Amino acid sequence: DAKTTQPPSMDCAEGRAANLPCNHSTISGNEYVYWYRQIHSQGPQYIIHGLKNNETNEMASLIITEDRKSSTLILPHATLRDTAVYYCIVRVEGTGGFKTIFGAGTRLFVKA
Amino acid sequence: DAEITQSPRHKITETGRQVTLACHQTWNHNNMFWYRQDLGHGLRLIHYSYGVHDTNKGEVSDGYSVSRSNTEDLPLTLESAASSQTSVYFCASSESAGAAYNEQFFGPGTRLTVL
Secondary structure, eight states: OOOOBOOSEEEEETTSOEEEEEEOTTOOTTOOEEEEEEOTTSOOEEEEEESSSOEEOSSOEEEEOTTSSEEEEEETTOOGGGOEEEEEEEEEEETTEEEEOOOOOEEEEEEO | OOOEEEEOSEEEEOTTOOEEEEEEESSOOSEEEEEEEOTTSOEEEEEEEEETTEEEEOTTOTTEEEOOSSSSBOOEEESSOOGGGOEEEEEEEESOSSSSOOOOEEOOOEEEEEO
8 A cells, every 4th residue: 555666675885875766656746755764673763754845854855856756865974873774655545634654665774 | 751652562472362552652642553563564554543532444453453542542452362463563653644744753662472
């Protein structure tokens, strides 16, 4: 039921930018794109979200294409601690409101 | 500081037993969610609640139930535990389902083993 498609895994060298792609071709006009990450066996952690415009915070940048059918999460200077599974999520409408569906995510390996 | 906690953190039980996993949040969030995560997979939504006395089924609700008697707690009950329910369970909360943006805050997880 996930409405997003992500590569299963990616590698990145420490200190380099990590660019994680996500396809969400069926996203509706008022739906936000969210990114979370899960380090080892911890609970997922929110990273960033966006609607139409590119967004940046202290953790990452989010680039959303003009047609909103895909986006890219950018970790500008990846560190070993950024090794995690990254989830790109859009909400789906369920009984009583919206709910969040997590797909399998992208496992990012940051290598020294 | 506000937080979300889960208990127990680890549980071993036998097939057929009833098990209840606790989730407690102190943010006064309206929304609460239960997910399960199996080895090598993403999170799958079990049940969710948008407020007191409200509960809704998620993707994998069979064999599970929840009740919401107050804002802070959403216990998850396995009516008759099965080996297929061995998993890590995460609870999460967020402010408002109606809002366009609702960051979810996750608990530390409960690792359940059904023998």
